[in-house]
Amino acid sequence: xxxxxxxxxxxxxxxxxxxxxxxxxxxxxxxxxxxxxxxxxxxxxxxxxxxxxxxxxxxxxxxxxxxxxxxxxxxxxxxxxxxxxxxxxxxxxxxxxxxxxxxxxxxxxxxxxxxxx
Amino acid sequence: xxxxxxxxxxxxxxxxxxxxxxxxxxxxxxxxxxxxxxxxxxxxxxxxxxxxxxxxxxxxxxxxxxxxxxxxxxxxxxxxxxxxxxxxxxxxxxxxxxxxxxxxxxxxxxxxxxxxxxxxxxxxxxxxxxxxxxxxxxxxxxxxxxxxxxxxxxxxxxxxxxxxxxxxxxxxxxxxxxxxxxxxxxxxxxxxxxxxxxxxxxxxxxxxxxxxxxxxxxxxxxxxxxxxxxxxxxxxxxxxxxxxxxxxxxxxxxxxxxxxxxxxxxxxxxxxxxxxxxxxxxxxxxxxxxxxxxxxxxxxxxxxxxxxxxxxxxxxxxxxxxxxxxxxxxxxxxxxxxxxxxxxxxxxxxxxxxxxxxxxxxxxxxxxxxxxxxxx
Numbered sequence: 156x157x158x159x160x161x162x163x164x165x166x167x168x169x170x171x172x173x174x175x176x177x178x179x180x181x182x183x184x185x186x187x188x189x190x191x192x193x194x195x196x197x198x199x200x201x202x203x204x205x206x207x208x209x210x211x212x213x214x215x216x217x218x219x220x221x222x223x224x225x226x227x228x229x230x231x232x233x234x235x236x237x238x239x240x241x242x243x244x245x246x247x248x249x250x251x252x253x254x255x256x257x258x259x260x261x262x263x264x265x266x267x268x269x270x271x272x
Numbered sequence: 273x274x275x276x277x278x279x280x281x282x283x284x285x286x287x288x289x290x291x292x293x294x295x296x297x298x299x300x301x302x303x304x305x306x307x308x309x310x311x312x313x314x315x316x317x318x319x320x321x322x323x324x325x326x327x328x329x330x331x332x333x334x335x336x337x338x339x340x341x342x343x344x345x346x347x348x349x350x351x352x353x354x355x356x357x358x359x360x361x362x363x364x365x366x367x368x369x370x371x372x373x374x375x376x377x378x379x380x381x382x383x384x385x386x387x388x389x390x391x392x393x394x395x396x397x398x399x400x401x402x403x404x405x406x407x408x409x410x411x412x413x414x415x416x417x418x419x420x421x422x423x424x425x426x427x428x429x430x431x432x433x434x435x436x437x438x439x440x441x442x443x444x445x446x447x448x449x450x451x452x453x454x455x456x457x458x459x460x461x462x463x464x465x466x467x468x469x470x471x472x473x474x475x476x477x478x479x480x481x482x483x484x485x486x487x488x489x490x491x492x493x494x495x496x497x498x499x500x501x502x503x504x505x506x507x508x509x510x511x512x513x514x515x516x517x518x519x520x521x522x523x524x525x526x527x528x529x530x531x532x533x534x535x536x537x538x539x540x541x542x543x544x545x546x547x548x549x550x551x552x553x554x555x556x557x558x559x560x561x562x563x564x565x566x567x568x569x570x571x572x573x574x575x576x577x578x579x580x581x582x583x584x585x586x587x588x589x590x591x592x593x594x595x596x597x598x599x600x601x602x603x604x605x606x607x608x609x610x611x612x613x614x615x616x617x618x619x620x621x622x623x624x625x626x627x628x629x630x631x632x633x634x635x636x637x638x639x640x641x642x643x644x645x646x647x648x
Contacts, residue, residue, distance in 0.1 A: 200548075216556035219459060219516040230552075237549040249551040250544065250560055 160268045166191070171231075173206040176270060181259060182206040183268065184242060186229050192242040193270050194231060195257040203235035205256070213241065213248065291629035292372045292611065293639070296478070296529045296572045296600035299377040299409055300356040301401075307382075310400035310407075315393055327394075329386040329482030333493035341606050348604040356604045359413060366603060367415055370611045373629065374639065375603075377409060378419035378447040378476060378529070385424040385451050386482035394423040395433070402437045410442040417638070419447035419476055422464065424454050431467040438471035444638045445473050445527060449480035450504040457515025469523045472637040477508060478529040505531035506539055509569060513543065516556040518564045525635055526569045530602060533571040534579070537590035540565060566592055570635045572600035573627065574609040581618035594623045598632040 158176050166172055166185040173196055174181050180196035182205045196205050213228035230239035230248065240247055240256055247254035260271040301307065304325045308316055318324045342355070348365055350358035366372040382401045384394035398421040410418045420437055422430035434446055446468050454461070468475055479501040486503070490496055505528050518524060543561035551557070557564075579587070588594045599615075602608040615624055633643035 211552075214552040214555045216554075218520070219554075219556050222555065239551065247548055249548040254548055 156272065158270045158272070159264075160270055163263050163266050163268055166268070169210055171206045171208075171210055173204075174270075176272065179272075180204070180206075181270065182231065183261070183270070184210055184231060186210075186227075186242065187212070188227065191261040191263065191268055193259040193261045194240060194242065194245050195259075197256065198233040198235065198238055198240075199254060199256050200233065200238050201235055203233040203238075205231050205233055205240070208232045208234045210242070211239075213239075290625055291633065292370070292374075293599065293629045293632035294366060294370075294372045294375045294601050294603065294611075295527060295598045295632050296574060297362070297366065297375045297377045297603045298356050298380055298605065299359075299362065299405070300354040300379070300381060301404060301408070302353045302357050307397065307400040307404055310403040312396050312399065315396045318393065327383050327387060327397075329383060329480065330489070331481035332489050333496065335493065338493050344604050344606050344608070359409060362603070363413065366601075370601075372415070372611070374415055374417060374632075374642070376417045376419070376444055376476075376636075377405070378445070378478060379405065379421065380478070380480055382421050383449050383480045383482060384421065385449055385454075386480060387423070387425065391423060391425040395426055395429045398422055399433055399436075402433065406437065406440055406443075410440065414442070417442050417444035417636075419443075419445050420473070422446060422448070424448060424451060424461065424464075427461050427463045431463040434464070434467035434471055434473070438467070438473060441638075443471075443473065444636055445476040447476040447478060450477050450483050450501065450508055450531070452484045452504055452507075455511040455515070456508045457511035457513075457517055459515070462517075462520070465517060465521050465524050469521050474525040474527050474636055476527045476529055477505060477531075479504065479531065501531040502535055506535065509539075509565065510543060510561075513561045513564050514554050514557060516554070518568045519556055519558050522568075523637075524568060525637070527598070527635070528569060528571045529600065530572060530574060532575070532577070533573070533597060534577055534587060536565075536571070536596070537587065540591060562592070566596060570596050570598045570631060572598055573614055574600040574602040575607055576609050576614050579616050581616040584616045584619055585623070588623065594626050595631055595634075597627045598635060599628045 160174055168185050168187050168189055170185050172183045174183055181193050182196040183193050185191055209232045211230055211232055212224040213230045215225040216222050229242050231242050232239045245256045245258035262269050304319045308319055344355055349355055350361050366375050382397050384398050387394045401421050405418050410416055420434055420443055422433050483500045483504050485500045540562035547561055633639045
């Protein structure tokens with residue numbers, strides 16, 4: 156089912172917003188490249204509200220001490236225990252098999268952000 | 273199967289059906305004078321004329337029970353010389369009586385990585401030991417496998433030494449003490465890990481008398497004995513994991529000796545938990561710590577704690593299988609585990625077979641040929 160949420164211009168790159176769809180809290184976010192993502196707004200660890208957390212570029216490294224940001228990759232970090240979730244998939248980069256939150260399809264249709272679930 | 277040496281079947285718990293690899297055996301030489309024929313100049317006079325006979329690591333404990341740890345059962349004591357110094361006695365005990373197929377020896381008398389200076393002498397002592405063990409133990413007994421001693425304080429020399437003696441077909445690992453003065457994840461040790469992988473060896477870690485707790489040497493020996501080996505082992509494994517050593521050298525295998533293993537569920541859970549929160553601090557680490565442990569580390573069984581079969585198997589479940597545990601006796605020490613009694617009664621036969629021998633055959637690259645071959 157498709158839900159029309161808000162005008163595209165309401166969120167700038169880096170912004171987070173909580174929306175409630177059919178009683179379920181979902182965090183909408185806008186990546187640096189302007190695209191939108193949506194994740195379940197409840198950390199799978201102890202229920203932290205991800206919309207209170209931070210949207211950050213994903214750190215990567217090719218060797219000890221050689222930090223760099225993974226191109227195009229961003230994580231949403233829970234404010235409670237700093238669990239991070241890949242915003243493209245909802246998976247923890249550290250433990251993708253066990254630690255994850257649901258992700259939802261987001262589209263922009265005629266200037267309106269829409270979510271499907 | 274028949275025992276590899278054709279002797280009487282070893283006793284107890286169907287062990288005649290098992291392939292047995294003993295991963296932690298200690299052989300001894302009779303005092304530093306025994307190293308003289310192998311020691312380079314200008315170091316010989318230090319032993320021959322100045323009486324150097326021990327690397328002092330500051331081990332402070334004095335009591336009857338501490339002294340008794342240097343004793344062992346009567347049938348293991350040689351007629352003369354140090355406990356563990358007679359190859360004939362070791363052959364009889366391990367191969368003839370117990371039916372061990374392969375015994376991996378590592379020596380505790382030359383802990384050069386605990387030295388606080390005179391590192392060049394330490395390098396020379398290590399080389400002398402390595403040549404001595406080849407001539408007096410490995411060449412005469414094909415069922416033995418040896419451990420190369422190197423000095424952590426000179427990583428380049430350590431790598432050269434590994435290349436120098438690592439070609440001996442019975443050398444199987446590089447043995448280091450669990451030191452507290454160095455973190456093994458420090459990049460300066462990478463030449464050592466590269467040499468280990470290059471020579472298809474493993475890194476064996478075993479505490480020594482210089483291994484300390486967070487208190488240094490705690491007030492009581494029992495505190496040291498209970499905690500120092502496991503605590504420092506955990507710290508060094510954590511250092512290797514979080515400084516990316518296993519990511520850089522996926523083929524590097526570590527054998528954690530005589531440090532216990534019942535702490536593994538805690539250790540795995542604790543490291544994984546921190547990694548999930550703080551992966552961004554160490555993004556060069558690409559896998560969960562518990563995954564690195566399962567693929568790169570095995571732990572020796574001695575000293576076995578009092579475990580029921582149920583407790584043992586619960587622990588196996590908690591750590592994701594029985595592949596991480598390899599049998600060790602710690603022969604000939606007073607607290608060595610009796611081969612036929614080491615594992616709890618009632619564990620599955622296939623688990624017993626893996627822990628007693630098959631896991632070791634798979635874990636040490638230089639035993640891989642034996643893994644698919646008929647025993648003996």
